[in-house]
Amino acid sequence: MKNDFRxxxxxxxxxxxxxxxxxxxxxxxxxAHFWALGQAMGGEVQFDSFLRWTQEPFVKVxxxxxxxxxxxxxxxxxxxxxxxxxxxxxxxxxxxxxxxGASLAAGLVFLLNVV
Amino acid sequence: xxxRAQVLLWGAQRISAMVLALCLIVHFITMIYAIRNGxxxxxxxGRTQGNIAWAGFYMLFxxxxxxxxxxxxxxxxxESLGWRGRSLEISVLTVGIALALWGxxxxxxxxxxxxx
Amino acid sequence: MSEILxxxxxxxxxxxxFQEFEVPRLESQTVLDVVTYIQRSLDSTLSYRYAxxxxxxxxxxxxxNGKARWTCRTHVAKVADHGxxxxxxxxxxxxxxxxxxxMSEFFDxxxxxxxxxxxxxxxxxxxxxVSPESPKRKQVDEAIECIGCGVCxxxxxxxxxxxxxxxxxxxxxxxxxxxxxxDVDQKARLTAVAGDAGCHACHTHMNCTERCPKQxxxxxxIAGLKRAILAAALKGEL
Numbered sequence: 001m002k003n004d005f006r007x008x009x010x011x012x013x014x015x016x017x018x019x020x021x022x023x024x025x026x027x028x029x030x031x032a033h034f035w036a037l038g039q040a041m042g043g044e045v046q047f048d049s050f051l052r053w054t055q056e057p058f059v060k061v062x063x064x065x066x067x068x069x070x071x072x073x074x075x076x077x078x079x080x081x082x083x084x085x086x087x088x089x090x091x092x093x094x095x096x097x098x099x100x101g102a103s104l105a106a107g108l109v110f111l112l113n114v115v
Numbered sequence: 116x117x118x119r120a121q122v123l124l125w126g127a128q129r130i131s132a133m134v135l136a137l138c139l140i141v142h143f144i145t146m147i148y149a150i151r152n153g154x155x156x157x158x159x160x161g162r163t164q165g166n167i168a169w170a171g172f173y174m175l176f177x178x179x180x181x182x183x184x185x186x187x188x189x190x191x192x193x194e195s196l197g198w199r200g201r202s203l204e205i206s207v208l209t210v211g212i213a214l215a216l217w218g219x220x221x222x223x224x225x226x227x228x229x230x231x
Numbered sequence: 232m233s234e235i236l237x238x239x240x241x242x243x244x245x246x247x248x249f250q251e252f253e254v255p256r257l258e259s260q261t262v263l264d265v266v267t268y269i270q271r272s273l274d275s276t277l278s279y280r281y282a283x284x285x286x287x288x289x290x291x292x293x294x295x296n297g298k299a300r301w302t303c304r305t306h307v308a309k310v311a312d313h314g315x316x317x318x319x320x321x322x323x324x325x326x327x328x329x330x331x332x333x334m335s336e337f338f339d340x341x342x343x344x345x346x347x348x349x350x351x352x353x354x355x356x357x358x359x360x361v362s363p364e365s366p367k368r369k370q371v372d373e374a375i376e377c378i379g380c381g382v383c384x385x386x387x388x389x390x391x392x393x394x395x396x397x398x399x400x401x402x403x404x405x406x407x408x409x410x411x412x413x414d415v416d417q418k419a420r421l422t423a424v425a426g427d428a429g430c431h432a433c434h435t436h437m438n439c440t441e442r443c444p445k446q447x448x449x450x451x452x453i454a455g456l457k458r459a460i461l462a463a464a465l466k467g468e469l
Contacts, residue, residue, distance in 0.1 A: 001245070001322045006297025007386055012437035024191060027184045030214060037221035040160060047156035054154055067146075074139050077132050083435055084129070084454045106143060113147050121426030122464040125457070193427075194392040 011096050019076040022069040029066060064111045071106035075099035116204060124186050131183040138176040163225050170226035177218030185211035236307060238265055240277065241319040245326050249317065250274075262302035262310065263291050266318060266330065279330040286444070289380035293330050294319040299382040301444040321385040337384050337398070344401040345423045348408060349416035359413050367410040370455070373447050374407045383439035383449055395428035399439035399449035402430050406452030409459065421460050422469055430456040 039050045053059065079095040149159065163169060185207040192198045192207070236256045239249040252269050263281055270277040281291035286304040293302050295310050296317050310316060324332035352359065361368050383399035384390055390398050397405075405424045408414050424430050433453045440448040463469045 001294070001320060001326060002391055003322045003386065003388070004297055007294075007299070007322070007438065007442075008388070008436075010437075010441050012435065012441065016434055016436050020191065023184075023187050027188060030180065030184065031217060034214075034217045034221040038224045040156070041220075041224040041227075044156040044160065047160070051154040051156060051159075067143075070139065071143070074136060078136055080435055081129060081132060081136075083450075084457055109147060110150075113150050116427075118422060118426035118429070119464050119469045122431055122460055122469065125426075125431040126461045126464070129461075194389075 015076055015079070015096055015099070018072055019080070022073040022076075026066075026069060026073060060114050063114065064107060067110040068103060068107035071103035072099075075103045124189075127182055128186040131179045131186075134175065134179040135183055138172070138179060141172070142176070160225070164227070166226055170222055173222045173226065174219065177215060177222060180218060181211045181215035184214060235314070236260075236265065236311060237315045238269065239315070239317045240266070240269060240330070241326075242277075242329055243326075244328060247326070247329075249319075256307070256314075260307045262293070262295050262300070262305045262307060262316065262318065265307060265316065266293075266302065277330070278328045287378060289378035292321055292380040292382045292385070292444075294322055294385070299385040299442050301380055301382065304444065321381055323385045323387065323390045324381065332381075334381055337381050337400070338379075340397045340401040341379075341404055343423060344397050344405045344429075345416055345420040346401055346404040346408065347416075348411065348414055350413050351415055352413070361412060365412075367412060371407045371410045371452075373445075374403050374449075374452050376445050377403055377407075377447060378445060380444065382442050382444055386438040386442040388436055388438060389432050389434060393428070393432055396432050397424060397429055399433075399453065402433075402456060403447065403449040403452045405430075406456055409456065418463075418468065421456075421463055424456055425460045425464070425469060430460065433457070 036050060040047045054063070076099050079099045082095060149162075152158075188210060189203060189207040192203060234256055236254045238252045238254050240252060241247055242250045252273055254265050254268050254273075257264070263284065266277070266279050267281075270279065279291075279293070281303060282288040283290070284303045286301060289301070291302045292299060294300075294317075295302065295305060296312060299321055300310070302318075307316065318330065320326045320330045320332045324334060324337060327333050363369070377400060379400060381400065383403075387396075387399055389396045402424055405420055408420060409417060414420075426432075430453045433450065435450055435454070437448075437450050440450045443449065460469065
């Protein structure tokens with residue numbers, strides 16, 4: 001028999017779900033990101049026409065989502081590094097809250113700057 | 116794959132994660148700085164082209180990504196699809212090489228010599 | 232306290248189903264009391280496993296309302312949801328019948344992880360003195376309290392996703408022996424618990440730490456093994 005959500009519903013498991021989903025989506029996004037930067041090879045005119053597209057509101061929303069994912073993956077990853085490489089102390093229980101707070105803050109700063 | 120190689124892969128993912136953490140902090144700051152007044156090609160390329168130090172930084176960034184992402188992908192594919200063994204190793208190695216080359220091309224496009 | 236507890240109990244093998252029972256509610260009643268009542272008074276064909284009834288032997292673990300627990304020390308008051316309790320066999324292990332699982336795979340992995348102490352002394356030798364204050368001994372103060380109930384193994388998602396994974400209990404055992412200064416099988420043990428089927432497969436979900444009835448943290452010991460083995464691999468000692 002297998003476990004269902006009742007066995008998994010706790011903070012560290014949710015942190016894993018966020019880490020895995022964001023990691024996978026970021027990997028899929030990378031080729032697109034590299035392609036976009038490659039547009040600079042075609043000269044300023046071509047690069048500008050691409051950059052104008054990034055001013056569309058839906059692109060900005062998607063970008064904010066990306067930044068949030070990147071921040072969450074990074075903060076969650078730093079939490080994992082601390083759990084794996086440092087001797088365990090009670091303060092590490094607060095790492096999840098710190099990681100969540102830091103990634104939300106990064107997403108917010110980006111959003112405020114982009115709109 | 117030997118147990119030792121698996122352990123070294125695990126280690127490589129952690130070490131690349133530490134490099135990425137530093138790169139990302141710099142990347143976040145530059146990104147937020149770059150978007151303040153909207154994005155224009157002249158502004159971005161004016162800052163970047165021919166800048167060897169930044170090009171080096173971003174090459175390190177790309178290298179760390181090319182190590183980190185395929186190892187994560189390998190775990191996801193084996194755990195979710197039950198895909199294991201040599202075909203998986205070769206596939207994720209290909210992904211890693213593709214990411215490295217594709218990323219290096221992007222760094223060249225943005226930083227390379229002011230050809231535009 | 233409602234007078235009657237409605238209980239769904241898993242019957243049959245892997246392809247079985249839940250059967251409903253009504254059990255009188257008592258004060259300080261444990262989940263094991265409920266199962267025992269059903270077996271003695273309602274349906275004597277119900278199979279389940281227990282021995283000590285006081286949280287020492289690790290025989291009576293089951294899945295209670297979706298979470299693995301030791302049933303002898305789980306009060307009904309703590310787990311009943313609107314007067315209902317669902318009792319199933321442990322997950323991640325083959326079901327033999329009703330609430331009884333085949334735990335051989337679980338214990339086989341303890342031996343695969345070299346979970347056996349290997350010393351050099353004979354009965355003619357004097358006791359080895361291990362100071363309770365020494366760092367290695369203190370590191371496993373909690374880990375040695377494992378009763379082998381299988382709750383962590385059943386709760387672990389990596390076990391579900393990767394059938395070769397040794398699991399939290401076997402790795403916790405390896406961690407206690409790794410810190411035993413008398414043991415001489417260290418290199419073989421580290422090799423046995425390294426890599427994709429060993430400690431490096433752990434994702435720090437902390438399902439084991441969350442569910443361990445003894446409140447141990449196999450995750451912490453597994454992290455210790457990850458570090459020790461990486462160091463050994465870098466030195467070419469693996």
